[in-house]
Amino acid sequence: MKLIFILRQTFSNLWRERTPVTATILTICIALTILVALFEVSFILFNQLDELKNNMQIEVYLKNDLSDSKIRTIKGQLEGITEVKNVRLITKSMAAEIFNREFGEDIMEILDENPLPVSFEITLYQHFNKPDYLKAFRQKVQNINGVEEVHYRHALIEKLETVTQAVAVSGIFILIILFIAMNLLIRNTLKLSVYARRKQIEIMNNLGAGHLFVRMPFILEGAIEGLIGGILSTVCLVFAHKFAETTFSMLDFARYTYELVALITICTGTAIGFVSSAGSVSGFVNKIFSKK
Amino acid sequence: MIQFKQVTLDYNQVSGALKDINLQLHDGDFTLLLGPTGSGKSSLLRLIYMEMLPNRGIVSVDRWISSHITPRQINFLRRHIGVVFQDFRLIENMNVFDNVALPLIIESYKKSQINKLVYGLLDEVNLLHAADQLASTLSLGEKQRVAIARAMVKDPFVLIADEPTGNLDREASKNVLSLLERINRNGTSIIMATHDYDLIKDTQYRRIYMEQGQIVPPGRTINTSKRRINILMQDE
Numbered sequence: 001m002k003l004i005f006i007l008r009q010t011f012s013n014l015w016r017e018r019t020p021v022t023a024t025i026l027t028i029c030i031a032l033t034i035l036v037a038l039f040e041v042s043f044i045l046f047n048q049l050d051e052l053k054n055n056m057q058i059e060v061y062l063k064n065d066l067s068d069s070k071i072r073t074i075k076g077q078l079e080g081i082t083e084v085k086n087v088r089l090i091t092k093s094m095a096a097e098i099f100n101r102e103f104g105e106d107i108m109e110i111l112d113e114n115p116l117p118v119s120f121e122i123t124l125y126q127h128f129n130k131p132d133y134l135k136a137f138r139q140k141v142q143n144i145n146g147v148e149e150v151h152y153r154h155a156l157i158e159k160l161e162t163v164t165q166a167v168a169v170s171g172i173f174i175l176i177i178l179f180i181a182m183n184l185l186i187r188n189t190l191k192l193s194v195y196a197r198r199k200q201i202e203i204m205n206n207l208g209a210g211h212l213f214v215r216m217p218f219i220l221e222g223a224i225e226g227l228i229g230g231i232l233s234t235v236c237l238v239f240a241h242k243f244a245e246t247t248f249s250m251l252d253f254a255r256y257t258y259e260l261v262a263l264i265t266i267c268t269g270t271a272i273g274f275v276s277s278a279g280s281v282s283g284f285v286n287k288i289f290s291k292k
Numbered sequence: 293m294i295q296f297k298q299v300t301l302d303y304n305q306v307s308g309a310l311k312d313i314n315l316q317l318h319d320g321d322f323t324l325l326l327g328p329t330g331s332g333k334s335s336l337l338r339l340i341y342m343e344m345l346p347n348r349g350i351v352s353v354d355r356w357i358s359s360h361i362t363p364r365q366i367n368f369l370r371r372h373i374g375v376v377f378q379d380f381r382l383i384e385n386m387n388v389f390d391n392v393a394l395p396l397i398i399e400s401y402k403k404s405q406i407n408k409l410v411y412g413l414l415d416e417v418n419l420l421h422a423a424d425q426l427a428s429t430l431s432l433g434e435k436q437r438v439a440i441a442r443a444m445v446k447d448p449f450v451l452i453a454d455e456p457t458g459n460l461d462r463e464a465s466k467n468v469l470s471l472l473e474r475i476n477r478n479g480t481s482i483i484m485a486t487h488d489y490d491l492i493k494d495t496q497y498r499r500i501y502m503e504q505g506q507i508v509p510p511g512r513t514i515n516t517s518k519r520r521i522n523i524l525m526q527d528e
Binding site: 002202 | 341343364367368369370371375381382383385390394395397398399400401402403406442
């Protein structure tokens with residue numbers, strides 16, 4: 001009976017104060033949508049960056065006219081470096097074939113000779129694929145006798161890393177602001193709700209109601225607002241997902257399931273609602289109790 | 293038994309403060325607390341259900357003592373005391389049934405018990421027909437009867453009535469008084485604060501007169517807004 005009474009109180013209060021309640025739900029929905037979307041974007045960018053790093057190859061071009069034994073020696077030297085996972089030799093003829101494949105022209109027909117140098121394609125172990133390591137590695141390889149040039153897409157990697165870090169840092173910043181905004185809004189709605197019912201709270205107190213009995217409808221109100229906000233946010237995110245999947249087809253969305261997004265969003269919404277209301281309502285109720 | 297020992301309360305400089313109150317209220321009594329507005333009647337009642345605690349002295353209500361009581365125990369005390377106010381203090385957007393049932397819901401009574409007790413009391417105060425009506429739709433007299441039913445639903449050992457007829461017309465006031473008398477006959481102590489002397493002039497209940505926060509001793513005269521009253525006899 002007590003629980004039914006509390007639930008009835010909660011839902012009738014939600015209905016009675018539907019305007020501020022709707023505003024809170026919408027704010028939670030918008031904030032959660034931005035929050036989860038940001039989280040996902042950061043996640044996708046980190047994954048793409050990781051994948052790019054994993055598949056990144058360093059090209060080491062050798063000087064012309066090196067003997068086969070010298071080339072084998074350099075290969076051995078490269079394989080001996082700790083960071084190196086794999087070394088693949090690209091001969092002059094293989095380089096010509098690649099040129100032919102990529103540009104659709106036979107270099108021998110254009111220049112009557114093959115100027116492309118012998119090179120190695122090097123793959124590093126994943127944890128060495130960082131700008132600092134790469135710079136040091138480049139220097140190390142550059143010093144090997146017979147090496148002409150070491151080339152890798154460092155600019156792209158560095159830029160991607162900077163962007164990803166910026167997204168992550170701004171994500172945390174936005175996350176904190178959104179949390180504060182949600183908390184303030186829930187607090188304000190509850191404050192209005194508590195003050196609108198301060199007489200009722202005083203009456204309950206006079207009848208011997210404990211603090212928990214008085215507070216529980218307010219706490220549930222916050223949790224329900226968070227829950228509804230979370231559900232609405234999930235709907236928004238599903239639509240955003242579908243749009244992003246078709247628009248940015250080059251990105252890998254495969255590992256994100258709607259169920260997981262829904263679970264995270266709804267649980268986060270409910271938890272924020274619950275914690276914000278539980279944290280603030282006792283203060284407001286105590287204020288009313290102590291005003292007598 | 294309710295006892296006040298050298299109780300002083302200085303909660304408001306203008307009115308309501310109490311000075312050196314010594315008083316004993318016995319079980320089963322109907323006690324009338326009389327005096328002009330601001331004489332300290334309401335403060336004295338509020339000390340009984342410990343909405344306020346004395347600055348000096350001790351108030352003991354049954355087994356609870358003001359000097360040692362915790363907030364949790366105050367809640368518990370209030371569950372054993374019925375209180376009726378001049379402004380009824382009903383929850384206006386709740387129906388009559390829920391208003392009366394509230395003290396039982398707070399104490400987690402079963403639904404069947406709640407139905408039995410609440411409908412029984414509503415029948416007693418002639419409001420069975422209004423059980424589903426919102427409190428806000430009732431007349432003032434009906435509201436006070438609902439408030440009395442709510443105060444009585446837990447079968448308290450004492451019912452405190454603070455100006456219960458203050459907002460009512462003569463007819464409704466008489467009905468409320470006779471309802472309180474009926475409750476008293478069933479064994480519940482009643483402490484009723486009022487300044488409606490006409491209403492209680494024919495009753496033989498114990499009267500305590502208050503003026504400026506003190507109990508007026510016999511032989512003195514007190515001034516009210518309407519008349520001068522000679523205190524010829526008083527128990528304390």
